[in-house]
Amino acid sequence: MLKVAIVGCGKIADAHASQIQRLKGCEIVGVYDREPLMAKQFYERFSVKRYFDDLTGLLSDARPDVVHVTTPPQSHFAIARFCLERGCHVYVEKPFTVDEAEAQSLVELATERRLKLTVGHDDQFSHVARRMRALVQSGYLGGPPVHMESHYCYDLGRDGYARTLLADRRHWVRNLPGKLLHNVISHGLARIAEFLTSDSPQVIAYGFVSPFLKRLNEDAIVDELRVIIAEEERTTAYFTFSSQMRPSIHQFRVYGPKGGLILDQDHETLIRLRPGRFKSYLEKFVPPVILAEQHLENLLRNVKTFLARDFQMKSGMKYLIDAFYRSIIQDGPVPIPYREILLTARMMDAIFAQLATSRCVVDAELRT
Amino acid sequence: MDNKDFIVGPDDPILVTGASGFIGPRVVEALLHRGFRNLRCFVRPSSRPSRIEALNAYGRDGARIDLVEGDLLCPEDCTRASKDVMVVFHLAAGTGEASFPDAFMNSVVTTRNLLDACLQHRCLSRFVNISSFAVYTNIRAPRWRLLDESCPIEGRPELRGDAYCFAKVKQEQILTDYGKRLGIPYVIVRPGSVYGPGHDGIPGRVGINTFGVFLHLGGFNTIPFTYVNNCAEAIVLAGLKKGVDGEAFNVVDDDLPSSRRFLRLYKENVRRFTSIYVPHAVSYALCYLWEKYSSRSQGQLPPVFNRRRWHSQWKKTRYSNEKVKARLGWTPQVPTAEGLRRYFQSCVDMGRHA
Secondary structure (H helix, E strand, O other), X not given: OEEEEEEOOOHHHHHHHHHHOOOOOEEEEEEEOOOHHHHHHHHHHHOOOOEEOOHHHHHHHHOOOEEEEOOOHXXXXXXXXXXHHOOOEEEEOOOOOOOHHHHHHHHHHHHHOOOOEEEOOHHHHOHHHXXXXXXXXXXXXXXXXXXXXXXXXXXXXXXXXXXXXXXOOOOHHHHOOOHHHHHHOHHHHHHHHOOOOOOOOEEEEEEEOOHHHHHOOOOOOOOEEEEEEEOOOOOEEEEEEEOOOOOOOEEEEEEOOOOEEEEEOXXXXXXXXXXXXXXXXXXXXXXXXXXXXXXXXXXXXXXXXXXXXXXXXXXXHXXXXXXXXXXXXXXXXXXXXXXXXHHHHHHHHHHHHHHHHHHHHHHHHHHO | OOHHHEOOOOOOOEEEEOOOOOOHHHHHHHHHHOOOOEEEEEEOOOOOHHHHHHHHHHHHHOOEEEEEEOOOOOHHHHHHHHOOOOEEEEOOOOOOOOOHHHHHHHHHHHHHHHHHHHHHHOOOOEEEEEOOHHHEOOOOOOOOEEEOOOOOEOOOHHHOXXXXXXXXXXXXXXXXXXXXXXXXXXXXXXXXXXXXXXXXXXXXXXXXXXXXXXXXXXXXXXXXXXXXXHHHHHHHHHHHEOOOOOOEEEEOOOOOOEHHHHHHHHHHHXXXXXXXXXXXXXXXXXXXXXXXXXXXXXXOOOOOOOHHHHHHHOOOEEEOOHHHHHHHOOOOOOOHHHHHHHHHHHHHHHXXXX
């Protein structure tokens, strides 16, 4: 029985506990939050064995094999390092760390101690994402990706949510180098990182504060971002983050030399794009029928998954956790390669550095 | 009522948290109306500017209104807000949050912080905690049971599938614990369904709009309405009246309408829409099936509909306001007919509908 502990008892910890409890062969032996009341409420709702108000106590008394770190990102590095130093495997919620240097340090420590690490990019393990990965691995694209497009939108929603975040000058999101972007974009960037082969692709970023936020007197939180990623005249990618475009999509498109795929995370659909063309007007009539057939196939698959009771909103997390635990038990490869974790962190660093530079230029221009 | 019946004088400092919310401004108004001139209003930085302006406006008539901006999750802010305060009206709470941790943090951790801050200053005469009818369980009660302050509190609030209920039960628990262990003098006020201008929407006890069509679940049930000004008056009395420490008070108005009557009046006065009546036996069966499926599917459907919720919200129940009338001398100043008229007019004026 794998012994699991959770550090941080906020909203995302609920999702972790729900998915861990769906798995066989593991149990949550303890939870910790620096706010004891939060740890206690979690313990009561999830029938966890024990709760702790200090991390050392959790690790020494509950003696977990794996620790899930579900605290705000600024504390990920220190907590994950502490757990690794005490011999625990660690699952860190996204974003993995604040920057690449911290990520590198954790990976080195885990490797040195022969422990496993993973990051909470659970969208990459949803039913549809796993189907896409299987198709790519089977050679559907006909070679390495030529181009990718990742859209990751974030609906600030009703005025109320934005106002709370904007008015709270102490909100932890504000203290991240990339602020709102830092807490959200890793899901969308990780999809691109999965298919890049270079360790240091070129990154060109352009970001700005949307008119919506400006109307609310916000000028520090960038909520519109466009990025071009290129690796030495081979694969290219566009990444789009937007709080304002509608529909607020979460899509990934990947095009190879012989075919393409469109993954829609919101609808859990995967569409295959074939390169061939039909003659004359048939090109106008046959492809829509093929696409309709594929959408119907997606519908039936989703219904089947629902009826099989495996369509939880966070089912991707279950598959990621399961794969991570198996890698620990069997001492096999981790579900998300470290190279991918580091590459995502590196691209994020590059994006935030460029946004900071362009911001300095704008500020200087305003001053003159 | 004479002010000599009160535990504090007109110049003693009084703190109102959630002062810019729905009930808070009416509490401030009611306190001013009773001659209390030293009020501290705790507001979140995210409060609507118009509501802050309205609170500031109260200070123009000679009363001292101190606006304290902060976050009750920050102990320093709590210490600052509660300094020298003799009565705390704690209205701030996490409302409308679907997540249990968020609701808990914004209702329970905040309350604990405020209680700790009050203990530091050692001058508190009373802590008034605003709770809710959501804390009551109805699961073993017969139909048409009279719900009053002696009724049991939900023992397993985590099973209600309602983050608000969970947070409110836990908030009451921490308050009573502080009362017993540390001697904090407190009163709990549990309003029914608070309505009035500025608060659009049809209470869940009447029905739900979750599935794209309005499902009328209340039928002939009585809806435990309390008009916002009446509720504020009861809260103020609960904070001031001598000899009620450690008590809980339910607040509902007189002449309560049935769910069916309320819905008919809403449609006549605000807007017409299609609603489907779901008989109680059917709604109970649906809640039962949802609960079972949610459990069997390991949460594929969230457990938001279940038998505990049905018993609490849609079972035929009667409500009593005898205690609040007898012990606090409260009477609803705004009759239900007038309250509903003002509410419907406000819905029309706001141009927003449920």
